[in-house]
Amino acid sequence: MIRKLYDTEKIPYPLLLLADETAEAIDRYIHDCEIYLYEKNDETIAVYAVQKITETSIEIKNIAVDTPFQNQGIGKQLLHHAAQTAAQRGFHWLLIGTADQAAGPLSLYKKAGFTEFKRIENFFIDNYPQPIYENDKQLKDMIVLRKYLK
């Protein structure tokens, strides 16, 4: 089941930290986000957070599935839920950003109908105190993808 996190509930940092490097980076957007939880047997196993960007666009700022549950289609379900909910709310565009070297997330988003929209140069250098490495490569640019919501 996917449900919204109530304002009185704890922000699920351990899950959010799977998708972002530091709690400080998460704190720069999470308080302006709506957070949705994926629950299975009363346990939260995945999360996504969306932030309104303009009257017509909303962005998934964080999406994460707990490690033992990855590659079982949950990420895909969360993207579908985010797109449906945003469309119902009248948004035209759903955005999502990831590192240009994040082959896994990039291919997931493209399969879900997102196309590359813009590159934010040096995002991972300018916004984090330490260099971030994935598969021995330093993350540098962010790719923002978008999906048109019919």
Ligand code: ACO
């Ligand atoms: N490499 C290649 N393809 C992948 C990968 C990967 N690492 N991960 C998923 N895919 C593909 C799957 O093969 C699948 O394709 P198919 O439908 O043709 O079979 C499709 O994407 C959907 O896969 P899911 O099983 O739904 O993906 P999952 O539930 O694992 O969720 C996610 C994907 C959210 C990236 C998850 O693996 C995760 O939490 N990773 C760690 C955190 C992370 O990197 N989050 C994204 C950061 S960017 C951001 O938050 C805005």
